[in-house]
Amino acid sequence: MSLALSPGTRDLMAGWLTDLGSLRAASQATTDAYARDLTDFLTFQAQHLGGIPGPAALRGLTASDLRAWMAAQRGRGVGSRSLARRLSAVKSFYRWWADRDGFDATPILSMRAPKHGRRLPRPLSVEGARDMIDTIASQDARDWVSARDTAIVTLLYGCGLRRSEALALDARILPLGEVLRIRGKGGKDREVPVLPAAREAVARYAALCPHDLAPGTPVFRGIRGGPLNGRLVAKVMEQARMQLGLPATATPHALRHSFATHLLNAGGDLRAIQELLGHASLSTTQAYTAVDTARLLEVYAAAHPRA
Template sequence: MSLSLTPAVRDLLDAWLTHLRSVRGRAAATVTAYGADVSEFLSFQADHLGGSPGPAGLRALQTRDMRAWMAAQRSRDVSARSLARRLSAVKAFFKWWAERDGFDATVVLSMRAPKHIRRLPRPLTEVGAKEMINGVADQDARDWVQARDMAVVTLLYGCGLRISEALGLDARHASLPSVLRITGKGGKEREVPVLPAAQEATARYARLCPHDLPAGTPLFRAIRGGALGPRAVAKVMEKTRMQLGLPATATPHAMRHSFATHLLDAGGDLRAIQELLGHASLSTTQAYTAVDTARLMEVYNAAHPKA
């Protein structure tokens, strides 16, 4: 499908993406994905309406136009989950635009995404998490690469960091403090306690790393000295889990799930874990930790006792 946007619509899209980056603090990958989703939607509407609509034409979209787009998505075997994500991006764009220019975007904003079964995360067992940490150190003959991979995975599990947060650490953190200030999604800051094991693993990597690590540069480096990417971490974990017979769900993000679940199993408070993970909603933490409804209500009632 050809992308055919009028200059005015293209300017609108660029302004929204700039807003996401500069004001909302969205990650570059998120902005790129949102831009692609909305561009595809606008391109479809251009073909569907028989010409490239300008802002006025897009403001006049009808329910039938939205349904036509959704039907076209499903006919291309786009999953319900992916369509829900794309619709969310389209709604976010129209919501921002309507608030900025003062028009009624109810037609777009009222569209309901198709229902999909939410896949609950599958944390590793404590033994599995430890095997993964030790196992990634066996995938490369170079001592510094072994130390690097072990340090990254230790941070994912020991501190509950997102992979982007771990790989985003500055080299000034080569000697990790006992409490680390992390900037997560949406620019939200949180403080995370750092276990001695994570401090030791990171310090060992920094000692062995053959590349200079001045402050202001990435702490974790690829073989040639550039910033280490998430794909490299996922790849070494994939190789390790196959050797250990761990499930395919043993991904970098699963280490974060495991951190939360094991804390809860040890008697950790759900709300405290929510803060450590940087979740805005307790329900998100519930999904991460596979907490049952009774446990969630217990926490809720403790925080909001009835008179």
């Protein structure tokens, strides 16, 4: 159903979306999704209130109006995670609007999102991770691009790096030593050991790269020499997983999950893995590791021996 917005509401929505895309640096995909979510919300309120709501009516919405919309979403089969995202879009609009025009949006902003279980990551098997790296190594006919892509996925799996962390590496780290200092989320630094395979992969890429890898510039470059776009890393892995028949969950981040899971399965200490991943909470690390109950009991028994 298309929605005819009042001129005032249309202007508000346009201003909010512009702010999202510029000042807040939201991606186009995020901006488009938020626009759809808010439009859906306004469509419901038009039906709920019996007419196209203008700014005055929208300012007067109550928690009851919001709950009615959420109930209707549930009735359409919208899951908890999707509903939480849609509520986030509505709150973002109202927060922006309230800050701009100085009204009280508490009835909207105080609404709690539905609870949903944490979606557990799906790591690759040891063989799957190896096959992924081997397949990527032979994907591109340009030797330096093939070496670049191989070096990145080897760092993701061999060091447990986030994709953004690998792409943020400065060329001053070259040649790689046995330990790599990483600036992670929240500006928190951590040190991770670098396996020989990772050092060799990065060294091969650096030797073949046609661009000047001077200190102060990114290690990993695009074809024209600029910083490598993270979407290209995802595309490379997508092509490889299609060749290998792996599921859609075989993403760059799955290699980080695999790093943690395989370490724990091999007898690694959960606390040590937490440090390597740069997690503030041990519970986050536990969610990154896919191990069976028997293995978890072994880890628990080793850490807490019976008297």
